[in-house]
Amino acid sequence: MCSRKTAPVRTLLAALAVVLAFLIQLWPAPANASSRIKDLVDFEGIRENQLVGYGLVVGLNGTGDSLRNSPFTRQSLQAMLERLGINTRDADLRTANVAAVMVTANLPPFATQGTRIDISVSALGDSESLQGGTLLVTPLHGADGEVYAVGQGSVAVAGFSAEGEAASITRGVPTVGRISNGAIVEREIIFSLTNLRTLRLALRNPDLTTARRIATAINKFTGLNVAYVRD
Known part of the structure; x- marks a missing residue:
């Protein structure tokens, strides 16, 4: 009688042993800690090199620099228009759609001519927002004063600013933007x-x-x- 009662128990133990062995095989083995x-x-x-440039962002919806408070923006705008054959020295410029900006970028090692790199754009004057603006052609200089890249393109801004009759709200930093692949490498660093x-x-x-x-x-x-x- 004892053998009849223990038979189901032995069968159950055998089944549990099979399941346990299967689970042990599935249990993740400890990974060897290694680093490259x-x-x-x-x-x-072999390192990155910082680039910097000065340029103009145009196409702003009235959120650009006030030319009275930002004389460098006025001078830059006049110089740009003169290079395009437009004389504005005696004209009374009144626009709020232009902003002077500083453009920065990192030149990666082994970058060749024609390589595109990301650039950051930061307002220099009293512009309220760079949203919707376009950076005009801007040379980017290295520490030695040489031009290594040229940037241009539409500025993407993460922050925003809104204003109503009774309140205003600002999220993020609307005066700082980024242009993905916005600059083309023109000069290689010999290494x-x-x-x-x-x-x-x-x-x-x-x-x-x-x-x-x-x-x-x-x-x-x-x-x-x-x-x-x-x-």
């Missing part, structure tokens, strides 16, 4: 890895243990004793 060297270090000489006899890696978070592990990993991968900790 390029995520930990910066290569000496050749093949001419380097040594390549230095700088840890973003300096740590002696990490530096030694990186040197060990490089030597193990190459099979040569080519990497060492310098500092």
